[in-house]
Amino acid sequence: MQQEKSEIFFDPSREPIHPAMPRHALDDLFSAAYEELRRLASAIRRTDSNATVSATTLVNEAWIKLSHSPDFAYQSKLHFKRIAGRAMRQLLIEAARRKHANKRGGDFAFVTFDEAIQHGPARAGELLAIDAALDKLTELSPRQAMVVECRFFAGMDATQIAQVLDISEATVQRDWRAAKAWLGSALRQAD
Amino acid sequence: MDTATWEKIQTLFHQALDLPELERDAFLRHACTDDATMLAELHAMLAADAEGTFLDNDLARVAAGVIEEPSATQHISRTFGPYTTVHLLGEGGMAVVYLAQRKDLGGHVAIKVLRDAWLSPSRRERFLSEQRTLAQLNYPSIAHLYDADTLSDGTPWFAMEYVQGISLTAWCAKHNCSITRRLQLFRTVCDAVQYAHQQAVIHRDLKPSNIYVKDDGSIRLLDFGIAKHLETLETPASQTVTSLRMLTPAYASPEQIRGEAVSVQADVYSLGIILFELLTSSLPYDLSNLTPGESATLLLDHDTPKPSALVARNRMADKPALVASRREWADLDVLCLAALHKDQQRRYRTVDALIRDIDHYLSSEPLDVRRDSLWYRASTFVRRNRRAVAFATGVLVFIAALITWSTLRIARARDAALAEAARTARVQSFLVNLFDGGNEDTGPPGDLRVVQLVDRGAVEANALSTAPRTQAELFETLGTVEDHLGKYDKADQLLHSSLALRTKLNGPDSPEAAEALLDISKLRMDQARFDEAEQLARQALAIDNKQLPPSHPARAKAISVLGMVLEDQGKYSEAIPILQQAVALQSAPGGVETDLSASLTELANCQFYSGHLDIANSLNQRVLAIDRRLYGDRNPQLADDLINLGAVQYEWGHFTEAEKYDRQALDIERSFYGNDHPETASAMTLLARALNAESRPADAVTLLKSALSIEEKAYGLVHPRVASTLNDLGHAAQRTGNFDEARADFQRMADIYRTVYNGKHYYIGVALGNLASAEAAQKQYASAERHYREALAMYADTLPANHKYIGTTHGKLGRLLLQQDRYKEAAQESVLAYQNLKAQPTPPTDALQEIRIDLQQEYTALHQPQELAAILH
Incomplete structure (x- = not known):
């Protein structure tokens, strides 16, 4: 329960992506990212499973909304995407954690998450497992964990990731394939 | 697992992937002979790679799985304090709103609940801020806040007026x-x-x-x-x-x-x-x-x-x-x-x-915004655009030149009254045209006075201390406008503020400071403080000579201003070579053509005053050609040039030629400004003068009466412009033999000038002198004499002792006395007149001839032929 009362925000001690970025800017990034996620999630439910809204569109939308802000002015679009990827990850994990808690009989929290579980794919547990595995991966190879965040949570392509992490595209491809396989196997073990 | 192991696993993983599928297992078994855990890990990874993983999912689809939204009926019959929800009213990114009913009293309210309060502190803050705002606002047409609280899980909500x-x-x-x-x-x-x-x-x-x-x-x-x-x-x-x-x-x-x-x-x-x-x-x-x-x-x-x-x-x-x-x-x-x-x-x-x-x-x-729009435009124009401000100042310099021309027309008719009026109209129409963009719909109302505009401008400018450069420009522009409006004290103050700022910003020897000095020089000219004007112009020119390349337009402009100062002092022979220098610089490539037009105009002016009418004429033709190119055929600028050409013809005595030019000018003004515009009236008065000279005074009177009525409507009954036209009308009436009307006109003219100039201006003398002449024509000797003497007293107070008006008036008074056989007094006046007019730079031959005849009569009657001979030679 303690976990649920705590409010989510970007934790700079965990890994400062951009130390100069003010707290309120990150706060806004979170809210913008979240509202986009919510919008997309509901669009997908309405139009059913064939909807093709990608993380790329999602992050691009957030970028358009926030790019005029002076706080983001010094950020390149790619760096912004990387930060957005981090935000997406934390938001989804937090949402999944709540959903998971509810499913397992947690306190009823009004206007958060409750009954609608059966409507969507039960992804909450998988997301939480991915998150835990990603944390482990960060200890083994921080760069690879970042590649995953950029690729999966921010929807960046290999060229963009290579540019933002300053590595070759081939390295990105190798990092991604190995990390994905390892995370996938970790997920199976969690089941 | 440690980093080294992970590196090894990855290497083996990629090596295995490079092999055909059937060979992978053997390869891995061989590589991990003594590490079963690693082998299992690699097998699991290859399997995951082949089958695809959760990470191959679309993120939005994943989001759809974990992020929920309440359905429309989901929260019906929930309890919020004393309220029970009835149905969903709406939802947004931040909050969900329900219709709710108060259990005890039954009234309806709207309940707003924060959605996802956990997401970030700023969401909660924003929601509570709205609640506080509503609590604070107590107004009939703003929805009321009734109640606010928090759910057990910390989610805040509030109840407000339900608006159906x-x-x-x-x-x-x-x-x-x-x-x-x-x-x-x-x-x-x-x-x-x-x-x-x-x-x-x-x-x-x-x-x-x-x-x-x-x-x-x-x-x-x-x-x-x-x-x-x-x-x-x-x-x-x-x-x-x-x-x-x-x-x-x-x-x-x-x-x-x-x-x-x-x-x-x-x-x-x-x-x-x-x-x-x-x-x-x-x-x-x-x-x-x-x-x-x-x-x-x-x-x-x-x-x-x-x-x-x-x-x-x-x-x-x-x-x-x-x-x-x-x-x-x-x-x-x-x-x-x-x-x-x-x-x-x-x-x-x-x-x-x-x-x-x-x-x-x-x-x-009328809308306030219409009244303000001119000012907004003026202020934003000046505030925003440095270059445009420089342009505006340039235009004002140009106007100064035009005003000098107006003075010329008037001097010719011995009436400088038009000058002030021309100034007002020019500056006003300049500002209106410049800031209005010619759009009638958004134009300023007719009652907006430039004076008010400029006063507001000065207040605004004083507040602009954070932008000293713009402030300096604003002071300069406004000061120049005040100058053209004849508000010399205000102009002085503004232009000196501009100079002080520029000196501080750019240094006392900068071209910017020189520009400010030139503005003050022009002000001194208008104040008839010619020595100071000349000194300031020379000071500015010295700075420009030192700081700017010889071909710089600002330097040419400074030269031109010095020429004008000399011209205004009547030093035509000194002014001419200087203005020629300005014209040469401005004719060269890179010269500013509007400046050139202005300098040429001044030069023509000097030649005109020096009696070189043919040179003045060809210079005016050149100005006309330039302006035609700059402004087109139908611009009021052209009208002014045509009037100047007419002035030369008039001096030559070619009155029908003068009339032709004046008619063209009137035609342009009329089509540009319309029938009832003061500018049109002004052109009418000039044409009337030509008609008068052609001995068609009756036509002149008709035209002048129209002009007068336009001006009375535009400026009011007491205005120098009205007085000026009354002067013309008086002269024309006198030539038709209608002396009563002439006397009334001149009397009114004198009264207007007395009011406008607080009883002290040589224009009052002009009016009194003309009044006296009309009285003399009706043989009203006593009042005529009184008015001539009042005129002379006024001139003594307001003009240099050798001014030709003084000579002329002595001459007229002399003749009046002669008609009454008061020979001794008459001779006294005639001698003063003769000496004065003979010493003029261009002695008026006709007038001198008349006075000689008077002198002869007077001295013959006095039996003093020797004295007469002494005076005449």
């Missing part, structure tokens, strides 16, 4: 409201917003869907969700980012879209869009099918169409459109566009100002 009604735009459409009704409703909305502003609250999200009209026709303003307290506006940009994300682009002000600090004017803008929608049933911009980026570009960079244009289009397409007269639409356009102007400087400063103009419109009074 429809949006403002829908209501107007449904009831088919007239423009007046729409404006009345809109005004109520404005009142509510103004009340909020007084409570230091900016709404920031005004749009029709936030404004409800209840069945009884009363208005309710809703949703202060992103409202902002004024005192916190200076704090971090996050606030504007928040609003940026939350706001509705179609109603958001440009400053909101740009993410800049937001003031009450943001609400004024949104109100402007709402008004636009109420008038036209559509938005000024169609944002459907545009990405946010494209919308922003459209909103920021495109001009707003006039509401009337949209309405006209609708009517053409047979869609319903509101009805109002053309004049009313013109006002509505101005009002609406002033409310949603992209430039905050030109938008209504407050909702209150907008309300005032709505009231003006509803009671058919």
Whole structure:
């Protein structure tokens, strides 16, 4: 329960992506990212499973909304995407954690998450497992964990990731394939 | 697992992938002979790679799995304090709103609940801020806050007035409201917003869907969700980012879209869009099918169409459109566009100002914004555009040249009265044309005086201390205008402020300081303080000579000003070579052609005064050709050139030629300014002089009476311009033999000048002298003599002792005395006249001949032929 009362925000001690970025800017990034996620999630439910809204569109939308802000002015679009990827990850994990808690009989929290579980794919547990595995991966190879965040949570392509992490595209491809396989196997073990 | 192991696993993983599938197992078994864990790990990874993993999913699909939204019926019959929910009313990114009923009392309320409070602290803060705002606002047309609390899980909620009604735009459409009704409703909305502003609250999200009209026709303003307290506006940009994300682009002000600090004017803008929608049933911009980026570009960079244009289009397409007269639409356009102007400087400063103009419109009074628009334009023009200011100053210099020409026309007719009037009209029309852009619909009202404009400008300029460069330019422009208006004290103050600022900014020896010195020099010329004017011009020129390349336009201009100073002192022979130098520089490539036209005009002036009429004539022809190229055939500028050409013909005695030029000039003025414009009247008076000279005084009188009536309407009954025309009219009347009328005209002329100049100006002398001449013609000797002597006393006070007016008046007085056989006194006057006129640079031969005849009679009657001979030789 303690976990649920705590409010989510970007934790700079965990890994400062951009130390100069003010707290309120990150706060806004979170809210913008979240509202986009919510919008997309509901669009997908309405139009059913064939909807093709990608993380790329999602992050691009957030970028358009926030790019005029002076706080983001010094950020390149790619760096912004990387930060957005981090935000997406934390938001989804937090949402999944709540959903998971509810499913397992947690306190009823009004206007958060409750009954609608059966409507969507039960992804909450998988997301939480991915998150835990990603944390482990960060200890083994921080760069690879970042590649995953950029690729999966921010929807960046290999060229963009290579540019933002300053590595070759081939390295990105190798990092991604190995990390994905390892995370996938970790997920199976969690089941 | 450690990093080294992970590296090894990855290496083996990639090596295995490079092998054909069937060989992988053998390869891995061989590589991991003594590490079963690693082998298992690699097998699992290869399997995951082959089958695909969770990470191959689309993120949005994953999001759909974990992020829920409440369905419409989900939270029915929930309890919030004393309220029970009935059904969902609406939901947004921030909150969900339910209709709820109070259990004990039964009344309906709207309950607003924060959604996802856990997400970030700023969401909770924003929600509580709206709650506080509503609690603070207690106004009939703003929805009331009833109750607020928190659920057991910490989720905040509040209960507010439930408004049953429809949006403002829908209501107007449904009831088919007239423009007046729409404006009345809109005004109520404005009142509510103004009340909020007084409570230091900016709404920031005004749009029709936030404004409800209840069945009884009363208005309710809703949703202060992103409202902002004024005192916190200076704090971090996050606030504007928040609003940026939350706001509705179609109603958001440009400053909101740009993410800049937001003031009450943001609400004024949104109100402007709402008004636009109420008038036209559509938005000024169609944002459907545009990405946010494209919308922003459209909103920021495109001009707003006039509401009337949209309405006209609708009517053409047979869609319903509101009805109002053309004049009313013109006002509505101005009002609406002033409310949603992209430039905050030109938008209504407050909702209150907008309300005032709505009231003006509803009671058919002139709009304030029309009165202010000239000033907005003037101030923003000067404030914004350094180059344009330099241009404006250039134009003013040019005007100074034109005014000198006006002086020339007048000097010819021995009446400098027109000068002041010409100044006023020129400067006024200059400002109007320059700042008005020729748009009649948004033009300033006729009663706006340049004087007021400039006074307001000075106040505004004084407040601009943070932008000293602009301030200096503003002081300069305003000072020059004050100078042209004849407000020399104010001009002096402003121009010295400009000089002091420029000296501080650029140093005392800078070209900028030199420019300010030149302005003061021109002021001194107008004040007839010629020695100082000359000294200042020379000082400025010395700086420019040192600091600027020889071909620099500013240097040529300084030379030209020095030429003018010398010209004004009557030092024509000194002025001519200097002006020729200016003309040479300005004729060279890179010279400024408008400056050249001005210098040539001055040069022609000097040649004219020196009696070199043929040179003056060819210079004037050159000016005419240049101006024709610069301004086209139908510009008032051309009219002035034609008048100057006419002046030469007049001097030559070619009165029919002079008439031809004057008629062309009148034709241009008439087509440019219209029949009832003072400029047209001015051209009429000049043509009348030519007609008078052609011995057609009756035609002249007719023309002058028309001119007089135009001027009386334009300037009022007591004005130098009116006096000037009265002078001409008096002369023409006298030539038709109507001495009574002549006397009345000259008497009125004297009275006007006495009032205007506080009893002390040589123009009063001119009027008295002319009055005396009319009296003399009717043999009213006593009053004629009295008026001549009063004229001479006035001249003694106001003119140099050798001025030709003094000589002329002595001569006339002498003849008056001679007619009464008062030979001794007469001879005294005639001698003074003779000595004075003979010493003039261009002695008037006709007048001298007359005086010789008088002298002969007088000395013959006095039996003093030797003395006569001594005087004449």
